[in-house]
Amino acid sequence: MELERLIAVAAGHRPADLVLRGGRIVNVFSHEVYEADVAIAGDRIAAVGGPFHAAATVDCRGLILCPGFFDAHVHIESSMLSVPEFARTVVAHGTTAVAADPHEIANVMGAEGIRYILRTSKYAPIHVYVMLSSCVPASRWESAGAELGAVDLLPFLSDPWVLGLAEMMNYPGVVSGDPDVLAKLKVVVDRVIDGHAPGLSGPALQAYAAAGVRSDHECVTADEANERLRAGMRVMIREGSVARNLEALVGLVNPANADQFMFCTDDKHVDDLLREGHIDYVIRRAIRLGMDPLLAIRLATINPARYYGLRRRGAIAPGYQATLVALDDLESIRPRKVWNDGKLVAEDGVCVSDQTAYLAARPIVLRGSINTHWLELSHFAIPAPASDHARVHVIEVVDDQVFTRRRIEPAAVREGQLVADPDRDLVKLAVIERHSASGRVGLGFVSGLGLRRGAVASTVAHDAHNLIVAGVNDADMLAAAVHLIKIRGGLSVVEGGKVLADVSLPIGGLMSDQPAETVSRKLQEVGAAAASLGCPLQRPFMSMSFLSLSVIGSLKLTDQGLSPPRLRRDDTG
């Protein structure tokens, strides 16, 4: 939008391209709601007030206009959708911007993955800002597909859509002054650095804040949030698919400190996005929990814009981006119309933008990410030790949690091999390195998946996203894994050598190239198939995806073996 025309439209010397007439606007600066027309020129708001001359008019009488919603921290990969498809889904709920951390795809494909996110974002009907993934790989106990040092991140800083450094999960590295970690903080000097420090407190938290980390989305108690607030860190109140912290934190927000808070989803699955919504859901719920609606809207609009230094975002005011949501009222937070860059992009819960169609017609193809050694049955075998009383470490799944428990159980032995024992809910687990065809396979046992037959496999396995397979027999495990290799990654359920259900995730083995509704349906199918094998879990693949997350939990399994590594003793095979 050229400045000359913007000014001329605002001054009334030229007609606006579009006028939103008769609505009541939410003013995030004056903290008011009042009736005003909004004049739009190109992708910007020219003036607020009116009446205005315009080429086109939209009747907004009876509607509340507020700035488009902003998710302050999200891993788009967790939706299992491509960026344009994620955008199509959330824009229908009023989201017009996200600060995305491409941590998952970066762990699979490094800088190539981040570039892919940036490129496909250009075809999304929302603004996708990128925060550079700070912890690739997430730990040295797992084998990721890439390693991103400070110098690998540096070139991205010249991209206008890149805002800073994403959640610095390696808080021990920050506090201890690890040179490689500090190098990453130094290259983003004067940009935003997001935090991730569950439970960090006292001097260590002070050191983390002193290092320049200015937010945290991992607060689960008001005390944690309050300590961060006092230390000058913004609190991102997270309400995702699993981690839901709004209820615990909502009482902390008041008019005098509200500018320190934002909303984010972090990880939200496609089915939850379709069913509940996105940031609109968080606002709605915050209001129901007692938050002033105007404060709630500020947490979702101007606050993240200011935090990220985006001077033209998050408000309905002259010169700001023409990015607005029309709501029925300030209770239901139901988006009736959504405009981005001055164009109508969603209406009555449906995306009406043709930007994603453009990409569908001219796809940006990413290379395949599944690169395993040739797999054979022998990869899954665990020879039994000589002792008659062998015992094994068992990872115990805790439903809907990232962490796990650890048990020691007598081993089940058959023909000189340690095997699964479904009667005791003891299932074999394998993590197959899938990035460099090393042939490395970590083997162990898991309880809590409840499988009585067959096998389940996934290429979504935090944070290195190797190929994880759980099963009661090696043949089905092999078949489930091989099927994923064939479909370029995804989820599979196998019984008796037959694929019962699958979800293809060809983008990094993490994201689908299909519409949200299709992905959601396919996810229900694999869930039902896993249940048919005996699995009692609500989200079996999500639970499985955390079994290799080596940084959290009492016992995990990676391609390098059990983690923490001190547990890799002979009696585990």
Add this chain to the structure above:
Amino acid sequence: MELERLIAVAAGHRPADLVLRGGRIVNVFSHEVYEADVAIAGDRIAAVGGPFHAAATVDCRGLILCPGFFDAHVHIESSMLSVPEFARTVVAHGTTAVAADPHEIANVMGAEGIRYILRTSKYAPIHVYVMLSSCVPASRWESAGAELGAVDLLPFLSDPWVLGLAEMMNYPGVVSGDPDVLAKLKVVVDRVIDGHAPGLSGPALQAYAAAGVRSDHECVTADEANERLRAGMRVMIREGSVARNLEALVGLVNPANADQFMFCTDDKHVDDLLREGHIDYVIRRAIRLGMDPLLAIRLATINPARYYGLRRRGAIAPGYQATLVALDDLESIRPRKVWNDGKLVAEDGVCVSDQTAYLAARPIVLRGSINTHWLELSHFAIPAPASDHARVHVIEVVDDQVFTRRRIEPAAVREGQLVADPDRDLVKLAVIERHSASGRVGLGFVSGLGLRRGAVASTVAHDAHNLIVAGVNDADMLAAAVHLIKIRGGLSVVEGGKVLADVSLPIGGLMSDQPAETVSRKLQEVGAAAASLGCPLQRPFMSMSFLSLSVIGSLKLTDQGLSPPRLRRDDTG
């Protein structure tokens, strides 16, 4: 401060350089006051909480610690002090940062003047940020010493102390889309653009805001301020020597909109700085007018820091600049100790920093700025017209106001010349171009100065700062002007060819190289001398400095003649 040491101190792995112990801190994020120790490493705050180990400790029991104060918009030249001396004066009042617009010296010396401000700022015990003067010259009806276009401003943007474009006074130029004005807005894209738009309203204000102007310090009514607030512009509440808007605006600020407000002084004279104080005075007065003390402190600390995008300023929190003020209490706002960059710089109202002494020993010398044609008596002569009933336009001074009134009076004629008539308070006025020795002299008459004898002269004459002289006879006018040429600019009072008093302002003809106390005393002397000649005004030189400000007032005089120019008719000589 290297990041490694900062983190180590915060984490408690190394001792702090300095600990402020036992004070109660003002937390601008959580909007609280509570007891906490502050650990400082180098020029940064490492941690807040404690107890901390430290090389040195300051007992702050009984004191309130808050972030150093920030003047959001000031012309340092108006104090008539050099930058280090201004800094020495205001730091004693708790000011540790200013956003300075070097508009006056830029009108005299252009880019050279701005560079001089930036260079001398390095020796100030406060942080002097510079906003680039947007209107040099201020109008085409006066002859400034320089012209600054967009390309002249551009190189300054690479200086880390330069934050953006200073008050865009040419709001008609913005609203009408003047290409030269828009070019200046375009070169500072994504930086801060300050406004100055007294009385602007409606579509024109929308256009001004749409152009990217994000503040205004010219609000004198709550309505004006409210319109700017709604348009997304920050309101800088001004409380200077003459313009005092706090009382009119204070009621507008509440916890939900407070982040849109700041404090500034704009123009404050040395005597007022010494007597009243600086931003401490504004905070104190705001509290007395009913503002919540914590909000008032936020307006003076974190709010301008955030507005200007200074991520490490304006708060007592880990990683922030170690820039603090210790107050007796939250009513008197009396600064007892002031630290800047981790060093004690003022104590009990006295600057204790040696940084200004460093500059005094190694002065940065600016070339002389008084460059007039050789002056003779004939320059002051106004031949009377042939008519027996000649009449003259007379500028009428309004005490303590920038604007003037316009009168038409019968001329006093002697020996074929138009002359002063003290009995009717009719005094001759001359504005002598002093930048390019053009020999251009504008002549006219003024009433309200009350001179009965002699002449007064000044090189401070907004905005071109030509040499202005008022007097009852040409000989004294010549003598007063010549004296200023000899002393490289300043203020002078002459009677019977003899200099009664003067103030030397060798820096651009605007600023003294002497200590504040000396300048203040000398100003009292010239004031008393002017009074001895009959002048009844409180601030005669300030009133005279506005007589050539061509953009405001019914009648002004510049080196080019009367302004507005349509009044330059024969009957004025």
